[in-house]
Amino acid sequence: MxxxxxxxxxxxxxxxxxxxLILKYDGEDPAPGQFVSIVPKDKNIILPRPIxxxxxxxxxxxxxxxRLGTGTASIANLKPKEKINxxxxxxxxxxxxxxxxxxxxxxxxxxxxLLELAKRLREKNTNANIKIYLxxxxxxxxxxxxxxxxxxEVIVTLDPSNPLEALASSINSNLNNDIxxxxxxxxxxxxxxxxxxxxxxxxxxxxxxxxxxxxxEQRMACTVGACLACVVKVPVSSSVNTLSANYDTNAPxxxxxxxxxxxxxxxxxNEVIWE
Amino acid sequence: MIKIANKEWKTPVTVAxxxxxxxxxxxEFINLSHLGAVTTKGVSDVPWSGNPAPRVAETYxxxxxxxxxxxxxxxxxxxxxxEFLQNTNTNIIVxxxxxxxxxxxxxxEALDDHGGAHYYELNVSCPNIKExxxxxxxxxxxxxxxxxxxxxxxxxxxxxxLSPNVTDITEIAKAAEEAGADALSLINTxxxxxxxxxxxxPFLGGITGGLSxxxxxxxxxxxxxxxxxxxxxxxxxxxxxxxxxxxxxxxLAGASAVAIGTANFSxxxxxxxxxxxxxxxxxxxxxxxxxxxxxAT
Numbered sequence: 420m421x422x423x424x425x426x427x428x429x430x431x432x433x434x435x436x437x438x439x440l441i442l443k444y445d446g447e448d449p450a451p452g453q454f455v456s457i458v459p460k461d462k463n464i465i466l467p468r469p470i471x472x473x474x475x476x477x478x479x480x481x482x483x484x485x486r487l488g489t490g491t492a493s494i495a496n497l498k499p500k501e502k503i504n505x506x507x508x509x510x511x512x513x514x515x516x517x518x519x520x521x522x523x524x525x526x527x528x529x530x531x532x533l534l535e536l537a538k539r540l541r542e543k544n545t546n547a548n549i550k551i552y553l554x555x556x557x558x559x560x561x562x563x564x565x566x567x568x569x570x571x572e573v574i575v576t577l578d579p580s581n582p583l584e585a586l587a588s589s590i591n592s593n594l595n596n597d598i599x600x601x602x603x604x605x606x607x608x609x610x611x612x613x614x615x616x617x618x619x620x621x622x623x624x625x626x627x628x629x630x631x632x633x634x635x636e637q638r639m640a641c642t643v644g645a646c647l648a649c650v651v652k653v654p655v656s657s658s659v660n661t662l663s664a665n666y667d668t669n670a671p672x673x674x675x676x677x678x679x680x681x682x683x684x685x686x687x688x689n690e691v692i693w694e
Numbered sequence: 695m696i697k698i699a700n701k702e703w704k705t706p707v708t709v710a711x712x713x714x715x716x717x718x719x720x721x722e723f724i725n726l727s728h729l730g731a732v733t734t735k736g737v738s739d740v741p742w743s744g745n746p747a748p749r750v751a752e753t754y755x756x757x758x759x760x761x762x763x764x765x766x767x768x769x770x771x772x773x774x775x776x777e778f779l780q781n782t783n784t785n786i787i788v789x790x791x792x793x794x795x796x797x798x799x800x801x802x803e804a805l806d807d808h809g810g811a812h813y814y815e816l817n818v819s820c821p822n823i824k825e826x827x828x829x830x831x832x833x834x835x836x837x838x839x840x841x842x843x844x845x846x847x848x849x850x851x852x853x854x855x856l857s858p859n860v861t862d863i864t865e866i867a868k869a870a871e872e873a874g875a876d877a878l879s880l881i882n883t884x885x886x887x888x889x890x891x892x893x894x895x896p897f898l899g900g901i902t903g904g905l906s907x908x909x910x911x912x913x914x915x916x917x918x919x920x921x922x923x924x925x926x927x928x929x930x931x932x933x934x935x936x937x938x939x940x941x942x943x944x945x946l947a948g949a950s951a952v953a954i955g956t957a958n959f960s961x962x963x964x965x966x967x968x969x970x971x972x973x974x975x976x977x978x979x980x981x982x983x984x985x986x987x988x989x990a991t
Contacts, residue, residue, distance in 0.1 A: 647749070
């Protein structure tokens with residue numbers, strides 16, 4: 420990780436309150452699932468804003484984010500040619516394994532970091548069977564679908580009623596339908612989205628004994644591993660981030676691990692205590 | 695450049711406990727040896743798991759934190775961090791926390807057995823610990839008891855970190871000085887609550903948190919100003935220092951050194967930029983630190 424001064428290449432709105440920001444970036448190549456931290460330019464904003472890397476291509480970094488509060492509003496005001504400081508790359512990303520049957524499951528704002536993952540998995544294995552399940556609240560929130568189509572079969576779920584549980588169920592039933600139709604069960608699932616969605620996918624993976632990686636989110640302060648603000652509960656005995664799908668049914672004692680650096684944001688779903 | 699308890703500091707700037715871990719992460723952005731000292735996160739005798747998430751909330755001009763001094767305990771701290779710190783070529787201040795006097799003594803004994811540090815900072819002011827911690831720091835008698843118990847078992851200079859959550863900070867400051875403290879650091883965070891108006895519940899997992907950042911600076915400067923007039927031992931001033939001008943205000947109010955906390959999050963190089971700014975101010979005014987410490991009092 421380091422601080423990089425980046426020039427804004429472009430900024431555009433791509434869905435309701437959702438923006439695509441492209442930066443010129445000459446730092447270390449980010450891995451899929453890693454994130455960057457935007458250092459606030461506005462002196463009234465105290466904390467840096469962590470945003471996942473949507474896509475990286477030859478010196479250009481694409482970030483997709485939603486304008487939600489004052490921090491993201493100030494990012495949305497950035498114009499081409501302006502310069503900002505970012506801390507990058509941060510965190511431990513998704514694992515690029517040799518599995519042949521891969522499912523990628525994204526919901527809402529969890530979708531962007533999965534794009535670089537889909538791209539890299541396709542580059543790594545041109546013969547892999549990559550299924551991409553994307554869920555959005557409604558039409559106004561749909562992002563990046565055409566880009567995902569370059570890397571695998573895309574199944575989009577819309578749920579206008581918006582309960583996250585329903586979104587998780589419909590993605591779950593799509594997965595199950597595919598399997599009952601004779602499609603091979605995935606060897607690995609990568610997921611990022613609302614907590615309830617990831618929790619449901621993690622449960623499904625556990626029931627089916629499928630290796631599952633999940634990118635978690637938590638409020639951050641420093642974003643670089645120093646302050647211990649952004650923690651999630653993991654079992655005390657957890658080695659964290661092993662490539663194992665061994666499910667232990669005993670409920671173990673927990674400890675708090677950081678989402679931001681060496682241990683996250685991507686965790687083996689089996690090594691997270693879901694609440 | 696300055697001296698605290700007879701040890702020289704290359705620059706009058708350290709970092710505030712809890713914002714900097716043991717320096718490894720920020721060592722990627724700055725040369726730690728340019729700091730006057732590195733101040734570690736709180737270390738307890740056994741591991742502490744800390745408070746439930748969310749642990750931070752940004753507020754106007756500041757932030758609330760409720761980390762709860764999550765730490766691996768002194769044994770793992772010695773194994774993982776102490777040697778790294780001893781090789782940083784600057785002073786080390788180990789921040790120590792506990793629920794009872796005995797907890798503090800155990801940490802000091804363990805550290806002294808392993809080469810120790812240049813200073814121990816007794817954290818009697820963390821608002822995020824349920825028992826112990828701040829309850830020592832809001833009571834002059836308890837501060838005196840804890841400080842003198844620690845004083846008896848170690849020769850390492852002691853810094854007592856004071857809480858602003860008191861009626862008269864000078865009473866606590868004098869109690870610490872009388873009990874043998876070599877220096878004081880102030881202020882710790884101010885206790886606060888942020889409420890999420892959508893869920894209609896407190897935002898932080900720990901409900902209350904400690905407020906830091908520019909919003910608290912005038913309070914911190916006032917407390918340094920009052921304490922400087924009440925005690926003879928040096929003061930490390932902190933609370934919302936984001937710019938060199940902020941640090942200079944603290945020094946003029948009576949701080950011999952300052953600590954950078956929340957500003958590290960906004961700008962990982964803040965501490966070094968503030969050191970450079972202080973030097974420029976001293977040059978411009980054709981003076982040195984001794985010429986400006988407490989000059990406004």
